[in-house]
Amino acid sequence: MDAKQIFVQSLYECMDGNLEKERLYSLIEKPKQAKMGDLAFPCFELARNYRKNPQEIATQLVEEINSIYFERVEAVGAYVNVFLNKALFTKKILQQISKEKTNFGYSNLGEEKVITIDLSSPNIAKPFSMGHLRSTVIGNAIANIAEKVGYKTVRINHLGDWGTQFGKLMVAYQKWGNEDQVRANPIKELLQLYIRFHEEAEVDTKLNDIGRKWFKRLEDGDAQAEELWGWFREESLKDFSRIYELLGISFDSYNGEAFYNDKMDRVVHELQQKGLLIESEGAKVVTLEEENLPPCLIQKRDGTTLYATRDLTAAIYRYETYHFAKSLYVVGNEQTLHFTQLSYVLQKMGYNWAKNMKHISFGMMLKEGKKMSTRKGKLVLLEEVLQEAIQLANNNIMEKNPLLEKKEEVARQVGVGAVIFHDLKNDRHNDVEFSLEDMLRFEGETGPYIQYTHARMNSLLKKGGYRETNNVSVVDINEAWPIITRLMALQDTVMKAYNASDPSKIAKYLIELAREFNKYYANVRILGDEENKQARLQLVYSVKTVLKEGLRLLGIQAPDAM
Numbered sequence: 001m002d003a004k005q006i007f008v009q010s011l012y013e014c015m016d017g018n019l020e021k022e023r024l025y026s027l028i029e030k031p032k033q034a035k036m037g038d039l040a041f042p043c044f045e046l047a048r049n050y051r052k053n054p055q056e057i058a059t060q061l062v063e064e065i066n067s068i069y070f071e072r073v074e075a076v077g078a079y080v081n082v083f084l085n086k087a088l089f090t091k092k093i094l095q096q097i098s099k100e101k102t103n104f105g106y107s108n109l110g111e112e113k114v115i116t117i118d119l120s121s122p123n124i125a126k127p128f129s130m131g132h133l134r135s136t137v138i139g140n141a142i143a144n145i146a147e148k149v150g151y152k153t154v155r156i157n158h159l160g161d162w163g164t165q166f167g168k169l170m171v172a173y174q175k176w177g178n179e180d181q182v183r184a185n186p187i188k189e190l191l192q193l194y195i196r197f198h199e200e201a202e203v204d205t206k207l208n209d210i211g212r213k214w215f216k217r218l219e220d221g222d223a224q225a226e227e228l229w230g231w232f233r234e235e236s237l238k239d240f241s242r243i244y245e246l247l248g249i250s251f252d253s254y255n256g257e258a259f260y261n262d263k264m265d266r267v268v269h270e271l272q273q274k275g276l277l278i279e280s281e282g283a284k285v286v287t288l289e290e291e292n293l294p295p296c297l298i299q300k301r302d303g304t305t306l307y308a309t310r311d312l313t314a315a316i317y318r319y320e321t322y323h324f325a326k327s328l329y330v331v332g333n334e335q336t337l338h339f340t341q342l343s344y345v346l347q348k349m350g351y352n353w354a355k356n357m358k359h360i361s362f363g364m365m366l367k368e369g370k371k372m373s374t375r376k377g378k379l380v381l382l383e384e385v386l387q388e389a390i391q392l393a394n395n396n397i398m399e400k401n402p403l404l405e406k407k408e409e410v411a412r413q414v415g416v417g418a419v420i421f422h423d424l425k426n427d428r429h430n431d432v433e434f435s436l437e438d439m440l441r442f443e444g445e446t447g448p449y450i451q452y453t454h455a456r457m458n459s460l461l462k463k464g465g466y467r468e469t470n471n472v473s474v475v476d477i478n479e480a481w482p483i484i485t486r487l488m489a490l491q492d493t494v495m496k497a498y499n500a501s502d503p504s505k506i507a508k509y510l511i512e513l514a515r516e517f518n519k520y521y522a523n524v525r526i527l528g529d530e531e532n533k534q535a536r537l538q539l540v541y542s543v544k545t546v547l548k549e550g551l552r553l554l555g556i557q558a559p560d561a562m
């Protein structure tokens, strides 16, 4: 039961279809102040259509609208303001939540069509960076949100497990590496080797050529190169799995760049046949002059392939395998050019579905205003950040609730929740300055604040002996109303978050809902008054259910106690 929809229906019946329902829906606003009403309809467009003045239209509509769902309907200037029937809506929404539970807020916009989501996609033999954390948590939240609006999702971890850098790493390992050390501490040692390679290559320029040769050997299937590569990959994956487990995130596919090795020939061939491939200084490129873009490099002079070649192949593979309705790439904004080129090349190949590919870009994680760089070793290691957050959560528990059950599990959920929420609460386009202190804050607009509110509700329900029922009665109508209007807004918020691929809309919603509840909690004695206790607990139950579900959409768990 959506109040906006009901308002649209009433308006629609009064104006003999002059405006489409969808148009009406999009025009409806929320009045600036709550005392002006719950919803407002501006009459300007309608007035233009009828060639009347908007005030007149507003007055006329007010006279005609007649619905049990509205307490009051008023014309204020050019606006029709409605005050919803609070008791009726409160009852309906509480009933609906108790019936639908975590399904509340679901809509079937997607009709179970498939969306592929390329997310996380770290580079093997390098540590998992903060930038990859952004892709992981934003991508996972977008996937959850897409499911909530009725899509099927395929989460793809497009591992960076192929490319010239592995040639370089092989050279570095063979020159300076020590097997035992690498086995004992793979990512750290490999990173040191990688950094050393770049330092030495600045002096010894031949090193880069040797690196390229080793990559060529790898692409040609040389056994020694393949063995080293396989080993680097395996060790890296062990490391990454630990992080994914901490984050509570899983993937439907780990098909990384190397997966497309035996599939690229076909694509290069196809480009050739379609007359799109042009020789340029021995390399093969697709020009994008009309699009005003630099050419897309497909094959190097020595015949080796590139990042773009593998992405082209992957895009086609994904379409043929999943028949996606949409294909999203959650990747930092420094790769905008790459994804624009990718889409144009596919369109030139005649693939219309390329229009359904979308680069979901996000800002960088900065340190003192600058990009973090693997090569220079200026890197914050995600795993250390997560461990620190968990430790802090653990200290909090030991201080405040030492008898808590499953302490370790709760500390993980809270520490990780803090890190994820910190990332998701801001518009993804913005750069984020890395601040451990900010990430580990547990008060204010943070994940732990919402988790804590949720846990408190849970204990209220227990203490009060809440009984599940569909027979809802309504108390504290005015005090509860700000909460009720927010509960009613869940579905719309999810829809907006989906349309903008923006999880921060959910994060902000949860903060508001938790705040409104905490206000109510400060003003109303929930357990004190036996007669109304169950009715109030019903409200608590509803908010708790929605907070938990909202956190789930963001990829954050909500412990029952903390």
Ligand code: ARG
Residues within 6 Å of the ligand: 118, 121, 122, 123, 158, 159, 160, 311, 329, 331
């Ligand atoms: N591995 C790449 C990087 O770390 C990101 C890959 C993103 N996905 C893709 N299909 N290109 O920069």
